[in-house]
Amino acid sequence: MSRSLLKLLFLFITAVPLLAQKKYNFDQVCERTSVQVDPKEIPKALKTADSLYMKAQKPLDKVKSLLLSAELYHSSGEFKKSLCYGENAHSLLNQIDDAEWQSRVNRFLAKEYRLVGLFERSKKYTLQGMEAAKRITDVQEKGEILGLLSQEMAYYEIEQSSYPEAMKYIEQSLNFFGKDDQDNKRAVAASYQILGDIYLKLKDYTASENHYRKAESLLKTKCCVLGLVYNGLGGIRLKQKNWKDAEFYLKKAENIADSSKSLKLKKAVYSNINDFYEGTGDSFKASLYALKYIRAYDDLTATNRELIFKSPEAPVKPSKKNAQISIVKNTAIVVLLAALVAILVFFRKKQKKQRAKFRNIIRTQLQMIGSRSQTPTLKTEISDFSNISVEEVDDRQERTIKERTNPS
Known part of the structure; x- marks a missing residue:
């Protein structure tokens, strides 16, 4: 995630008092609050975001505050609310002439719909975001956003089993980020992790591990991407029937998955651990992780069903x-x-x-x-x-x- 977006996403205790002072405007408040929110502070941050929205005078400021709320709900695992706020921000895009924020809102929605398995809708917002990003004048911002949107297109192609096309989009994303860009380490790591997944599906285990290792070297703290990297390394060892190393990496992946809100990560990790215990003949533990996998799968399916039958185009509150x-x-x-x-x-x-x-x-x-x-x-x-x-x-x-x- 970019520095500029982090500055917007995490507005806390100082935001409301600052807004009360006339000498500070909306953007200055955003610039002065760039500390990441602790999960325990999310309710307070959401109140701040609501306050910012109520005080916003310009459509662009409303878009920023709505996207802030959407990101916070995403962090707390409330995908339905996250999508509703994201859609509300999208409904205001025709009132602003800011290519950067138009592309950011579209990219956010593309990511959210992809995470809940609605890939065609994700593709729609990805393409809209790419069109908007072409008009961004800041070279660094443009490269960052186009890199993230290229990753979304890669996810779509993977879902269609078009692996060569997916690889092209990932290479494109790395070019947009700059392979040695120190400011986008997590985004670059995500591109290498996706390449690792692709080569694992193609059964090229050597190439897969090389890309996972590149991703691992860029990640210094626990995050969803690192959990997927460990899960991928564990998956390679499962294919090779190297049970000891498989257990080592899968335990690391599980440690991250259990504390994560990502249903995608949980589903992938619990599936591999179930395969591990099936392979080692421990039927009891295999059954336990089969249940955990089914629970994660049901949660994801329930979210998808709710989003399909309730049109996200509708506003959060009825008029x-x-x-x-x-x-x-x-x-x-x-x-x-x-x-x-x-x-x-x-x-x-x-x-x-x-x-x-x-x-x-x-x-x-x-x-x-x-x-x-x-x-x-x-x-x-x-x-x-x-x-x-x-x-x-x-x-x-x-x-x-x-x-x-x-x-x-």
Whole structure:
């Protein structure tokens, strides 16, 4: 990571007081805070980043503070929030004319999507970042960003099993960095580590180890790249069935992986350790690391699924307009349901009234017929007509007339 980005990424205790003083502007605050955040200090740093965003007057300052928050969430392993803040920063890029920050935001998103396994989306942001980086005037900054973006393209080609193309991008990245650049040691080490991975896949173990050793020589402290280097060296020994050396390097890799937030590193290391115990015949320990691998795999898959089904283009917080639209929709649904119920009740009551009216008409007609006939038998029967159909009434009336005209 570059010096200039570190200056932005880690703003702590002094940031808010400095912003309160008029003689300091946003960039001066960033320049005065270049110390790396301890994991325990991330919550405090996030509050500082939020404060910077609230006080930011220019779109560029908002982009910087959003990217700061995104990087901090990345450091804490909260990839969903990291991507949301990164996407929000990206949504403001059309309001600024700064090629460096346009390329930095795109590069950040390319890296995040690659880490969660969304390679096509990662490629999209990588290409956007490269287009922006071409307009950077500072030669050193331009080389650094293009080197990092070339690494992202190499990762994409590896995923496609296009190893020769991946090697070309890594060689390109080393040219952009400058192979002896002391300010980008970790970035250069990452390029050599990627080359080590490529040659391991191609089963050229000698070339693979040479590149891992170059990467190791550049790294003096624990980091994810060093964990991948040790895992690669352990992987070579596994292929060679050199169990003693394999255990040595894999233990080193595990020590870094267990304290890392990188699911990619955990998955790679636990997979190799499982293979080690399978190879040495220790089924119990092999099962333990198989479970650890599955847990890391599930965590990564769950993150991917969540990001796929929820579009990252949406802002972190819903706007008031969207909230109002949602309320209107819900209200409309409730009103329509209530109206439907009311209509059903209305028709049911109307139907009952029509039936009652029809019965009253029948009763009236029967009473009139009974009064004309003046026969006790018919009057007696009339009391039962309320439950008789019209057809039955007609039949009985016809029989009565026949009895009168044809006495026995």
